[in-house]
Amino acid sequence: MNDFVFHNPDKVYFGKDIMKNLPEELLQFGKKVLMVYGGGSIKKNGLYDLVKKLCSEHGIALFELSGVEPNPRHTTANKGAEICKKEKIDVVLAVGGGSTIDCAKGVAAAAVIASGNVWDLVSTGTWVTNALPVVAILTNAATGSEMDGWAVISNMETNEKIGLGGSALIPRVAFENPEYSYTLPVYQTACGAFDIFNHVLDNYYLAGDAIFDMVLEMQEAVMRAVVKWTPIAMAEPENYEARANLMWASSMALNTILDAGTVHGCACHAMEHELSAYYDITHGHGLAILAPRWLEYILDETTAPAIARLGVKVFGLDENPDAMDGAKHAIAAVSDFCFRTLGLQSTLTDLGIDSTHFRAMAEHACGGGEITGLKHLAPADVQEIYKMCL
Numbered sequence: 001m002n003d004f005v006f007h008n009p010d011k012v013y014f015g016k017d018i019m020k021n022l023p024e025e026l027l028q029f030g031k032k033v034l035m036v037y038g039g040g041s042i043k044k045n046g047l048y049d050l051v052k053k054l055c056s057e058h059g060i061a062l063f064e065l066s067g068v069e070p071n072p073r074h075t076t077a078n079k080g081a082e083i084c085k086k087e088k089i090d091v092v093l094a095v096g097g098g099s100t101i102d103c104a105k106g107v108a109a110a111a112v113i114a115s116g117n118v119w120d121l122v123s124t125g126t127w128v129t130n131a132l133p134v135v136a137i138l139t140n141a142a143t144g145s146e147m148d149g150w151a152v153i154s155n156m157e158t159n160e161k162i163g164l165g166g167s168a169l170i171p172r173v174a175f176e177n178p179e180y181s182y183t184l185p186v187y188q189t190a191c192g193a194f195d196i197f198n199h200v201l202d203n204y205y206l207a208g209d210a211i212f213d214m215v216l217e218m219q220e221a222v223m224r225a226v227v228k229w230t231p232i233a234m235a236e237p238e239n240y241e242a243r244a245n246l247m248w249a250s251s252m253a254l255n256t257i258l259d260a261g262t263v264h265g266c267a268c269h270a271m272e273h274e275l276s277a278y279y280d281i282t283h284g285h286g287l288a289i290l291a292p293r294w295l296e297y298i299l300d301e302t303t304a305p306a307i308a309r310l311g312v313k314v315f316g317l318d319e320n321p322d323a324m325d326g327a328k329h330a331i332a333a334v335s336d337f338c339f340r341t342l343g344l345q346s347t348l349t350d351l352g353i354d355s356t357h358f359r360a361m362a363e364h365a366c367g368g369g370e371i372t373g374l375k376h377l378a379p380a381d382v383q384e385i386y387k388m389c390l
């Protein structure tokens with residue numbers, strides 16, 4: 001177990017009756033708000049009208065940046081930054097899923113630099129300590145962006161999708177009403193759920209020399225919740241308990257509580273970001289295709305006990321005295337969850353992806369070194385894993 005600092009200043013309102021607190025939380029930063037949202041889901045579920053009404057009742061001037069893409073583009077964030085500078089915006093309000101919240105963070109960071117170009121920060125790996133405050137209203141249980149200090153921004157001209165991190169990017173306040181996720185399509189529910197699962201899986205069993213058992217158990221609890229509640233949310237979109245468990249799991253998976261004392265791992269995420277950078281696919285789907293292959297690839301005597309434990313603790317498999325055999329069953333359980341329970345297509349070929357860019361993607365995923373994880377991955381390993389996904 002390693003030393004660590006835990007500091008997450010995000011104030012979370014969770015539940016059904018929370019929106020009445022929005023005006024007061026926005027007003028602590030000022031009266032000029034830029035609302036950032038995506039392609040229109042918030043207009044269909046009434047959230048857009050509600051935010052407008054609450055703001056107008058409290059004398060808040062609301063500006064808008066709409067049309068944030070899934071896999072949000074730096075160009076869209078830059079448009080928001082321009083509005084912020086021109087209108088002297090006090091706070092950026094994200095209303096939507098991870099893409100919208102990430103874009104809002106990009107807006108908030110770019111708004112306080114001279115160039116107004118978020119890519120200047122992303123491409124230089126700048127740690128963001130200064131940005132406009134961000135408030136988030138979450139509509140999709142998935143990325144954890146509502147409670148973390150990361151924004152994943154895409155530059156489609158250069159086929160790059162890169163995380164921008166910084167303490168100033170953690171939302172100051174997050175509103176999480178599970179009811180706002182009732183309207184999610186089944187596919188997005190499944191992809192979001194696997195994203196949550198994978199945030200934990202990428203970081204599973206990485207506590208360093210000595211195992212920090214309590215964190216391990218907490219990680220398993222979050223993964224178990226995803227396995228239990230996702231099929232229910234898919235079958236009954238308005239099941240509050242299912243949506244609530246998934247939404248809080250989303251926030252817990254990446255707010256660094258489950259990182260405490262561990263070495264942060266990012267195997268599937270580093271590989272997936274290349275897939276969405278090149279092919280604009282849905283993040284959680286890419287992860288679901290990669291995860292079982294990754295586990296299969298890294299399986300050996302050193303990793304077998306950890307993978308076998310995943311099977312027992314998360315999927316309820318029987319303890320197996322043979323760790324290798326137990327691990328194989330665990331991988332089969334992950335596969336079954338992704339492709340049968342979640343109903344996701346199982347190969348990159350299904351998504352129209354071939355091996356053309358695997359070499360470049362693998363090099364970029366490793367960033368000139370190796371990807372940290374249960375087993376470190378070099379570019380040649382990553383290429384092999386991509387091939388296993390065809």
Ligand code: NZQ
Pocket residue numbers: 037038039040041042045068069070071072096097098099100102139140141142143144145148150151152180181182183184185188191192195254269283284
């Ligand atoms: O754009 P709208 O109309 O809002 O529709 C969205 C979008 O089409 C829709 N949606 C969201 N909430 C809905 C809804 N539709 C109906 N009802 C609702 N309640 O779902 C679609 C996908 O939305 P998006 O925000 O793209 O999904 P998600 O939350 O999965 O975010 C994915 C992005 O976050 C990044 C991913 O790489 C990807 O770019 N990530 C961000 C992370 C972070 N900030 O820490 C970590 C993650 O690992 C991830 O990389």
Ligand code: ZN
Pocket residue numbers: 143195196199269283
């Ligand atoms: Zn993710």
